[in-house]
Every structure is written in structure tokens, then in C-alpha cells.
Amino acid sequence: MRKKIVAGNWKMNKNLAETGELLSNLKAKLGKVSEAEVIVAPTFTNLYRATEELKSSSVKVAAQNMHQAENGAYTGEISADMLKSIDVNTVILGHSERRAYFGETDELLSQKVNTALNHGMTIIFCFGEELQDRKSNNHFAVVESQLKNGLFHIDTSQWKNIILAYEPVWAIGTGETASPEQAQEMHAFIRSTIVKAYNETIANDVSILYGGSVKPNNAEEIFAKPDVDGGLIGGASLDVESFSAIVSAI
Ligand code: PGA
Numbered sequence: 001m002r003k004k005i006v007a008g009n010w011k012m013n014k015n016l017a018e019t020g021e022l023l024s025n026l027k028a029k030l031g032k033v034s035e036a037e038v039i040v041a042p043t044f045t046n047l048y049r050a051t052e053e054l055k056s057s058s059v060k061v062a063a064q065n066m067h068q069a070e071n072g073a074y075t076g077e078i079s080a081d082m083l084k085s086i087d088v089n090t091v092i093l094g095h096s097e098r099r100a101y102f103g104e105t106d107e108l109l110s111q112k113v114n115t116a117l118n119h120g121m122t123i124i125f126c127f128g129e130e131l132q133d134r135k136s137n138n139h140f141a142v143v144e145s146q147l148k149n150g151l152f153h154i155d156t157s158q159w160k161n162i163i164l165a166y167e168p169v170w171a172i173g174t175g176e177t178a179s180p181e182q183a184q185e186m187h188a189f190i191r192s193t194i195v196k197a198y199n200e201t202i203a204n205d206v207s208i209l210y211g212g213s214v215k216p217n218n219a220e221e222i223f224a225k226p227d228v229d230g231g232l233i234g235g236a237s238l239d240v241e242s243f244s245a246i247v248s249a250i
Contacts, residue, residue, distance in 0.1 A: 001160070002205050002207050002229060003036075004035060004036040004207075004230050005038075006037075006038055006246055006247045007038075007039040007041065007092075007165075007209065007232045007237075008039070008040045008238075009041045009092060009095070009211075009234050009237060010043065010064075011043075011097070011234060012043055013238055014046065014238065016045070016046055019042050020053065023040075023042075023049070023050055023053040024053065025240040026038075026040065026243065027057050027059065029240055030057075030059060036247055037230075038059045039059070039124070040060075040061060041062040041092055042061070043064065044063065044064075044078055047061060047063060047083070047088050048086045051086050051087040060089075062088065062090035062091060062092055062124060063078070063091045063092065064091075064092050065092065065093070065095075065098060066079065066080055066083055066093075066112065066115070066116065067115075068111040068112045068115045080115050080119040080121060083121070084119055084120075089121050089122060090123075090124065091116050091122075091123055091124070092123075092124045092126060093112050093113060093116065093123050093125055093126065094127055094150060095126045096128060096169045106145070106146060106150040110149065110151070113150065113153075113154065114154075116161075117154065120161070121161065122163065123161060123162055124164075124209070125162060125163070125164055127143060127165075127166065127167070128166055128167040128169055128212070129168055129169065131169065131170035134168065139168070140186075140189055143166070143190065143193075144189075147190070148197070152198075156202060159206060163206070163207050164190065164206055164207070164208045164209065165208075165232040166183070166186055166187060166208060166209070167232060168182075168186075168212050169212075170212075171211075172211065172212045172234065173235060174212075174213060175213050176212075177212060178222075180221045180225050180228075181225075183210045183222055183228055184226065184227055187208045187225070188227045190208055191204070191206075191208070207229040207230065208227060208228065209229060209231050209232045210228050211232030211234070214232075214233050214236060214246060215236050215242065216236065219231060219246040219250075223249055231246065233246055
């Protein structure tokens with residue numbers, strides 16, 4: 001079902017003590033304000049701490065990545081079962097940093113999607129074009145192919161476990177935000193692409209988040225667009241005041 005969602009992607013930031021502090025501040029701050037579903041994604045070593053700390057809160061915890069295999073000789077990797085065993089039922093897949101720095105392809109992501117869905121997990125599926133794609137007016141084609149090749153093999157019934165996050169790579173961590181109109185245009189395009197591949201109900205029911213330099217001063221106008229259901233927040237999610245201001249902007 002389509003919902004308003006604000007998710008914080010903490011990336012490789014915050015040690016255990018810093019994570020504990022941010023979590024307890026968030027819990028105190030977000031207890032009342034939130035109309036949106038709030039999700040935070042600390043790094044792997046701090047996930048257990050986060051699920052313990054947030055047990056009595058409505059804030060959910062997501063992992064930033066996971067491996068596609070069930071288990072085995074994959075040194076340094078984390079499985080869906082490990083995440084679920086500590087009550088992490090949501091995972092971010094396909095973030096542009098994973099695609100760019102860790103070679104994650106659409107094909108690999110489609111396998112990760114299958115594994116996460118087989119475990120009943122919710123996926124925040126990220127995609128978005130690079131600057132040269134937008135400059136060459138190729139951004140719609142790139143987004144369409146990322147969706148088709150990474151995600152559109154799933155069944156109609158599995159869409160209830162999907163949250164989409166459109167994140168133009170040129171807007172991530174750069175201070176450069178897509179304008180609310182650019183975000184709306186792409187989000188409407190994404191829904192029309194889903195209508196073609198599936199149907200209207202699925203297209204209307206899926207939550208589509210925007211990500212890329214969302215800050216307290218621009219969140220409200222971006223979230224006001226009809227096809228934008230919330231945000232995936234990087235830098236601004238590391239500070240309790242700015243993250244809760246963004247959550248309140250929904
Ligand atoms: P940013 O990151 O808000 O720092 O631009 C967004 C993201 O990478 O999800």
C-alpha cells in the first residue's frame with residue numbers, strides 16, 4: 001500500500017557509541033511528529049544495536065546491502081537470514097554507490113531482489129541516471145532499463161514488498177538537488193513504466209521516494225509533488241535535527 005516514507009541511509013558513518021546517541025535522540029524526537037513511516041539504515045555492525053534500541057518505537061531498521069546467496073564461502077558478506085535473525089526485515093538494494101564502487105549490475109541486483117523476497121523482506125530498490133545520461137537526454141531510458149533488468153521480473157504479488165527510490169546520481173552528496181519538477185516528471189514516468197509492465201493498481205500502490213541532497217530547506221517542496229511519496233536521505237539523516245525536520249516536512 002502506498003505510504004509516506006522517510007528513510008535515512010547512514011552509509012559508512014557512526015561508530016557504536018555515535019549510533020546509540022543518534023538512535024536515542026531520534027526516538028525521543030520522532031515519537032510524536034511523524035506522519036510518515038520512518039526507516040533508518042545504520043552500518044552492519046550497528047544493526048543489532050539499532051533493532052534493540054528501536055524495539056518499542058515505530059522507527060524501522062534497514063540494512064544497506066546484503067548478499068544474494070543463502071550462506072557459504074563468501075568472506076565478508078552478510079545474508080538475508082542473518083539480517084532477519086536480528087529483526088532487520090528491510091534492505092536497501094541497488095544504491096548508486098554499490099553500483100559504482102562495488103560493481104553491482106542489474107543482473108546481480110535481480111538475484112539480490114529474489115533472495116530478499118524469498119525471505120519476505122521489504123526492499124528499498126534504488127536506481128537513477130548519471131549526469132551524462134541527463135545531459136544527453138537519456139535519463140528516462142536509463143531508468144527504464146534499470147527497472148526492467150533489476151526488478152521487473154518479480155511477480156505482481158511481490159510488489160507489496162517493494163519501495164522504489166529514484167536517486168539521480170548527479171544529485172547524491174553534491175548539494176545539487178533535482179528540482180521538484182524534475183523529480184515529479186521522473187516519478188510520473190516510473191509509474192507509467194510500471195503500468196505498461198504490470199498494471200495501474202501496482203503503479204498507484206507503490207511508494208516512490210526521491211533521494212539526492214534532500215535537506216530541511218528543500219524537502220517540503222519536493223514531498224509536495226503528487227508522485228513523490230517521501231525521501232531517501234543521506235547526509236542530512238546523520239543529524240537528528242535535520243532528519244526530524246525532513247520527516248516533519250512530509
Ligand atoms: P544525500 O544521499 O542525501 O547525501 O545526497 C542520498 C543517498 O545516497 O541516498
